[in-house]
Amino acid sequence: MDSIIFDLDGTLWDSRExxxxxxxxxxxxxEKLNQPLTAEDFKQTMGLQMKEIGEILFPSLSAEEREVFLQECCDSECDYLKKSGGSVYENVEEVLNALSKKYKLFIVSNCQAGYIESFYDYHKLDPLFLDFENPGRTGLSKGENIKLIMERNHLESPVYVGDTEGDRKASESAGIPFVYARYGFGEVEKYDYVIDEFRDLLRLF
Structure with a gap:
C-alpha cells in the first residue's frame, strides 16, 4: 500500500450543524420553501451528488429552481464553513500526521467545488494532503474521481476510507480496497477492512 484516499463527510468530520x-x-x-431541514434530513443524503440531494430534499421545486437554489445554498455553506468549520472526529489530526509519514494522503468527496477548500481553510489540515477531487470540479462520479487521483499522482496501491455504500461502490469501481468507517453516517455490509474509530487506522496500517 502506498497511499490512502479519504472521504470527507462521516469519515474526517461532521459538518451538518x-x-x-x-x-x-x-x-x-x-418564497416556495418554509420547512427547515434537520440533521436527519442531511444524514439520508450523505454520499450522494448534489443533483440527487436536491431531488430528495426539495421535491416541490422544479429541476431548474433546484439547480439555482442548490448553488445558493452551496455558496452560503462554504462561507459558513470557512468561518465556523465542522466537527472533526476525535484524533483525526494526530492520526493523519502519523499516517502522512508513511503514506501519501488524498481526499475524494461527493461535494461541490469549494467545500474541501473550506475544510482546509478552517482546520488547517491541507499540508497533510497531496491532492483532492470532487464532482463540483470534474462532473465525474466518485469512482471516476478516485481513478483520476490515482492517475494524476501515479498511485499503485491505494485504499479508500469512507462510511457509505456509495463509498464502497466507488472503491469497487476504482478497483481498490475499501475501509469502512463504521462510526460514520452509512451502513455497509461488505468491506475489506473496518474501523470503529479513526484511530483504528494506525492499527490497520
Missing amino acids: TVLEAWNEKIEQH
Whole structure:
C-alpha cells in the first residue's frame, strides 16, 4: 500500500450543524420553501451528488429552481464553513500526521467545488494532503474521481476510507480496497477492512 484516499463527510468530520445553519437561512428566504431541514434530513443524503440531494430534499421545486437554489445554498455553506468549520472526529489530526509519514494522503468527496477548500481553510489540515477531487470540479462520479487521483499522482496501491455504500461502490469501481468507517453516517455490509474509530487506522496500517 502506498497511499490512502479519504472521504470527507462521516469519515474526517461532521459538518451538518454548520451546513444546516447555512441552508436553513436560505430556505427561510425562499418564497416556495418554509420547512427547515434537520440533521436527519442531511444524514439520508450523505454520499450522494448534489443533483440527487436536491431531488430528495426539495421535491416541490422544479429541476431548474433546484439547480439555482442548490448553488445558493452551496455558496452560503462554504462561507459558513470557512468561518465556523465542522466537527472533526476525535484524533483525526494526530492520526493523519502519523499516517502522512508513511503514506501519501488524498481526499475524494461527493461535494461541490469549494467545500474541501473550506475544510482546509478552517482546520488547517491541507499540508497533510497531496491532492483532492470532487464532482463540483470534474462532473465525474466518485469512482471516476478516485481513478483520476490515482492517475494524476501515479498511485499503485491505494485504499479508500469512507462510511457509505456509495463509498464502497466507488472503491469497487476504482478497483481498490475499501475501509469502512463504521462510526460514520452509512451502513455497509461488505468491506475489506473496518474501523470503529479513526484511530483504528494506525492499527490497520
